[in-house]
Amino acid sequence: MQPAITGKKYDKIAQWWHDQHVDSLYGVSHLEKALGFSSNRGKALDVGCGAGGRLIRVLQENGFSITGLDVSKEMVRLASEKHPEHTFLNQDICTWKTSEKFDFIVAWDSIFHLPLAMHKPVLTKLCQILTEKGILLYTFGNAEGDHTDQWRNDTFYYSSIGINENLQILMNNGLSMLHLELDQYPEKHVCAIATKLKKSNHSSHNRSRCLYEKKIRSGK
Numbered sequence: 440m441q442p443a444i445t446g447k448k449y450d451k452i453a454q455w456w457h458d459q460h461v462d463s464l465y466g467v468s469h470l471e472k473a474l475g476f477s478s479n480r481g482k483a484l485d486v487g488c489g490a491g492g493r494l495i496r497v498l499q500e501n502g503f504s505i506t507g508l509d510v511s512k513e514m515v516r517l518a519s520e521k522h523p524e525h526t527f528l529n530q531d532i533c534t535w536k537t538s539e540k541f542d543f544i545v546a547w548d549s550i551f552h553l554p555l556a557m558h559k560p561v562l563t564k565l566c567q568i569l570t571e572k573g574i575l576l577y578t579f580g581n582a583e584g585d586h587t588d589q590w591r592n593d594t595f596y597y598s599s600i601g602i603n604e605n606l607q608i609l610m611n612n613g614l615s616m617l618h619l620e621l622d623q624y625p626e627k628h629v630c631a632i633a634t635k636l637k638k639s640n641h642s643s644h645n646r647s648r649c650l651y652e653k654k655i656r657s658g659k
Contacts, residue, residue, distance in 0.1 A: 440587070440596035442531045445552050446510030449489075452591050453513035457490035466547045466578075469622065470497050473576040473632045476617055479542040482506070486532050486565070486577075487549020491518035494545060495525065503543060508532055532564070533557045540570045546577035555585045555598040559608055566612035569635045575614065579605060581627040602629060609633050 449456070480502040485494060488507030495518070498505050505525040509515050515529040528535075532546075533553065544565050553561055558579075569575055580599030587594050602619070609616065609631075618632040 440552075441554065442510045442533055442552070445596065446512065446529075446531075448593050448595060449509075449511035450513040451593070453490055453511060453517055455591070456514070457492065457517050460489070461492045463493055465493070467493055467497060469620075469630050469632075470494055470545065470547075470576060472618065473545070473574050474501055474543075476632065476634060477501075477543055477574045478572055479570065481542040481570075482539065483543040483545070484508070484541040484568070486544065486546035487552075488514070488518055488527065490514050491521040491527070494547060495522050498543070498545075499525070506539075506541075508535060532561055537568060540568055540573075542570050542573045544569055544573070544575045544577075546575075548578050550577055551580050551597050551599060552595070553598060554596075555600070558598065558600045559604075562605065562608045563612055566609065566614055566635065569614075571635055571637050573635050574617075575609075575633045575635070576631070578622075578628060578630050581621060581629045599627075605629075605631065613638070 481504065483498045483503035483505045485505060485507040488495065488509050491507065495505060495507065507518055507525065507527040508530045510531050512529045515527045518527045546565065550558065550561065565575060580597060581602055582599055583601040585596065585598035587596050606616065613636050614633040615636050616633050620630045622628060622630040
């Protein structure tokens with residue numbers, strides 16, 4: 440399912456979504472955990488920001504200048520009204536381009552709506568626009584493949600490349616895992632927190648990983 444279609448589906452439930460989540464604490468403890476690893480409180484990016492609210496509020500309280508992206512026009516309208524001091528864009532993360540770098544990126548319950556083939560390029564993009572020592576917090580599904588499900592009297596699309604492929608993409612792009620959790624077990628919902636290594640550390644990390652993989656292949 441193309442993101443534009445998903446955006447129109449969320450347009451229909453945007454006000455309901457806002458009302459349900461405006462005072463919710465869902466995801467807040469994980470955001471606070473990720474912020475505990477953060478040393479730079481400059482620019483933050485919220486991918487799939489929805490109508491704003493709880494996560495934007497916590498980022499703001501921690502001194503970030505925030506950019507929010509969402510494919511739903513109505514969600515972006517509500518977020519802009521609620522947080523006029525920050526920037527909200529009606530954009531598809533698959534095609535969105537920026538020259539900016541961000542010290543903190545959160546994609547909470549948004550990446551799992553991407554077309555399956557777009558997971559790798561989108562996650563790679565997020566890694567590339569993260570500053571050194573920056574923090575990435577995102578969620579994804581622990582079940583490879585894609586499917587649709589009924590929710591709010593509509594059909595929504597979900598997909599995932601699984602834990603191992605996510606970890607591989609992060610490592611290939613110079614990130615190191617700080618926290619990985621099946622946070623809603625037995626639901627297949629994964630929360631990941633990673634940081635971007637300095638280039639010198641990235642080189643050492645790659646050498647260590649290659650040696651480890653070589654030992655695994657040789658059976659030593």
